[in-house]
Amino acid sequence: MRVKSLVALLVLGTATATLPACGSASPDAARPATVPAADAGRSTGPAATAGGTPSGTPDARTGFGTPKPSASAKPSAGAVLKAGNPDGHAPVPAEARAVDTSHPTRTVGTGTAASCTSAAVVKAVAAGGIITFDCGPAPVTIRMTATAKIRNANGPRIVLDGGGKVTLSGGGQRRILYMNTCDSAQGWTTSHCQNQDSPQLTVQNLTFADGNSTGDTTEGGGGGAIFVRGGRFKVVNSRFVGNRCDRTGQDLGGGALRVLSQYDNKPVYVVGSTFTGGVCSNGAATSSIGVSWTILNSVFRQNKAVGAGANPARAGTPGGGSGGAVYCDGNEFAVRVAGTIIEDNHANEGGGAIFFVSNNRTGTLQIDDSTLRSNPSDGFETKGHPGIFFLGARLS
Known part of the structure; x- marks a missing residue:
C-alpha cells in the first residue's frame, strides 16, 4: 500500500504503543537522546564551526559529485545489480x-577477478578520485582484509563505482x-x-556485504559497512546486505551506515x-547524529535494532534497541523519505x-509516496x- 501522507499510516497497523509519559519507564519519551562527546554542544545547523568559519561554497561546482551533475548518468553497461524500489517515482535532484x-x-583490477584485491581497493581509495573496477565479465566479491580509508587531502571527490x-x-x-x-x-x-x-564521497552500483564494526567505538562506534564524518556523502543504486555493529x-x-557532521547540514x-x-x-540500516537525510526510491527490509534499555539507558541495561531501519538523533535536522518501502524491520525498544x-x-x-508495514516496536x-x-517540530 502506497502512503501519500502520514495520515494514511494509520491503516498500516492495528496495534500502536502508547507513548510513556514524562518520568515513566521509557527514557526516550522523557528526556532528549544523548549526543556522543564528539558532537556534544555543537550546533547542527549551517553555522556549525570550530576554530573558524566555513571557507565558502565549493569552488566551481554547481552540485555534489561532478562539476555539472549529469541527468543521464546510469549504471555501467552490463550491470547486474538491482537495487531500490522499482515502483518508486520520487524525483531525484541533480x-x-x-x-x-x-x-x-x-x-581497480586489470580485467580478471584475481586482480581485484582488497589491497588494490585500499590503495585506490587512499589515492582518491573517480574509481572504477575492471574485474572481468562476471560478478565478483572482493573480501576486504583491511578497511579502505579515505585520505582527506585526496579529494575533493572520491567516487566508487562497482x-x-x-x-x-x-x-x-x-x-x-x-x-x-x-x-x-x-x-x-x-x-x-x-x-x-570535502571530501565528497559517492558510492554507486556497488554491494556492501557482511561489514562488521563491532568493538570499534571511535566517534561513538557504528557503521558496519561505511562510517562517514564530515564532507558530503551519497549512495546511489547500491545494496547493503548483512552488515552489523555492536549489539x-x-x-x-548504523549496521550499514553511520554518518556525522555533514557540511552545512x-x-x-x-x-x-x-x-x-x-x-x-540502534539503526540497523542507518544511524546519524545531527544529520539530514533524503532517502528516495529505496528499500529497507528485515533489519533489527537489538539493543535493550533505550536512550538514555534504563537503569541496569546497556541501552539501545531503537530504529529498526533508520535512527536519527541530534538537534536541527530534516529527514525526507519518498518512494520508499520500509517493511519487516524490528526494534526491541522504539521505532x-x-x-x-x-x-x-x-x-x-516528511514521508511521501512510501509504504511502511510490519515494523514492530x-x-x-x-x-x-x-x-x-518521533520527537520534533513536524511529522508529515
Whole structure:
C-alpha cells in the first residue's frame, strides 16, 4: 500500500504503543537522546564551526559529485545489480544522481577477478578520485582484509563505482569503508573539520556485504559497512546486505551506515538503494547524529535494532534497541523519505521502522509516496504512526 501522507499510516497497523509519559519507564519519551562527546554542544545547523568559519561554497561546482551533475548518468553497461524500489517515482535532484564515471581517475583490477584485491581497493581509495573496477565479465566479491580509508587531502571527490558487478565484503570481521575529516590519522585539511565541504564521497552500483564494526567505538562506534564524518556523502543504486555493529549501546548505531557532521547540514542522499539483514544496537540500516537525510526510491527490509534499555539507558541495561531501519538523533535536522518501502524491520525498544529524536524539537520528518508495514516496536512508538517514534517540530 502506497502512503501519500502520514495520515494514511494509520491503516498500516492495528496495534500502536502508547507513548510513556514524562518520568515513566521509557527514557526516550522523557528526556532528549544523548549526543556522543564528539558532537556534544555543537550546533547542527549551517553555522556549525570550530576554530573558524566555513571557507565558502565549493569552488566551481554547481552540485555534489561532478562539476555539472549529469541527468543521464546510469549504471555501467552490463550491470547486474538491482537495487531500490522499482515502483518508486520520487524525483531525484541533480546533485543526488549517479556520477559520470566514464573517465575514471584510477581502476581497480586489470580485467580478471584475481586482480581485484582488497589491497588494490585500499590503495585506490587512499589515492582518491573517480574509481572504477575492471574485474572481468562476471560478478565478483572482493573480501576486504583491511578497511579502505579515505585520505582527506585526496579529494575533493572520491567516487566508487562497482559497475553493478562488484561486492565489497567485510567477511563478517571488519568495516569496509571509512571517511572522517576529524581523524588526524587521515589528515586535517581545515581548521573546522566537522563542517567542511570535502571530501565528497559517492558510492554507486556497488554491494556492501557482511561489514562488521563491532568493538570499534571511535566517534561513538557504528557503521558496519561505511562510517562517514564530515564532507558530503551519497549512495546511489547500491545494496547493503548483512552488515552489523555492536549489539548494545544507547546511541551506537548504523549496521550499514553511520554518518556525522555533514557540511552545512546538507543532506545525505540515498537513492535507489536496498538495505537488508542489518543488525545493530540502534539503526540497523542507518544511524546519524545531527544529520539530514533524503532517502528516495529505496528499500529497507528485515533489519533489527537489538539493543535493550533505550536512550538514555534504563537503569541496569546497556541501552539501545531503537530504529529498526533508520535512527536519527541530534538537534536541527530534516529527514525526507519518498518512494520508499520500509517493511519487516524490528526494534526491541522504539521505532521499528524509524526512530527520530530532535533534542531541541526543531527537526522535521516528511514521508511521501512510501509504504511502511510490519515494523514492530516492542517498547514504544508515536500513537497513530505504527513503526515510528518521533520527537520534533513536524511529522508529515
